[in-house]
Amino acid sequence: MTQAKIGDIVRIHYTGMLADGTTFDSSKEREPLQIEIGAGKVLSGLDKQIVGMNVGDIQTIEIPAEDAFGPHDPRKIQTVPRSKVPADLDVRPGMQLQAESSGGTPMTLNVVDVNSKEITVDANHPLAGRDVVFEVELTEIVRAA
Secondary structure, eight states: OOBOOTTOEEEEEEEEEETTSOEEEEOTTSOOEEEETTSSSSOHHHHHHHTTOBTTOEEEEEEOGGGTTOOOOGGGEEEEEGGGSOTTOOOOTTOEEEEEOTTSOEEEEEEEEEOSSEEEEEOSOTTTTOOEEEEEEEEEEEEOO
């Protein structure tokens, strides 16, 4: 059998879970995800583990936070004046806002707290600082490197 290697384009089905088993994403109801192994388009901890798999293999992969969504960075939590957000926008904790960094890069901000004067936002990925587990099935090697 041909084993997946760096540079191969492959298709995988996956289920992403937290350590307690809570599912946060899955491709099971969609088409398999197509990726190029080693291209840096998926979590590094996941990308590395696909290498060596054969079509049909199913593997459970535990990925520490630093190889998943990164560590939680307290510097990415900021409080901004309410006036920086359109007045007609009903901002509530848990919602996401789109913004631009000082360099013009789009970013997603998670609203943590709101009061009449300020809004606290968090630019960390919602899963930053959390270890994750993926169940991965290699469904196809589309093109070998």
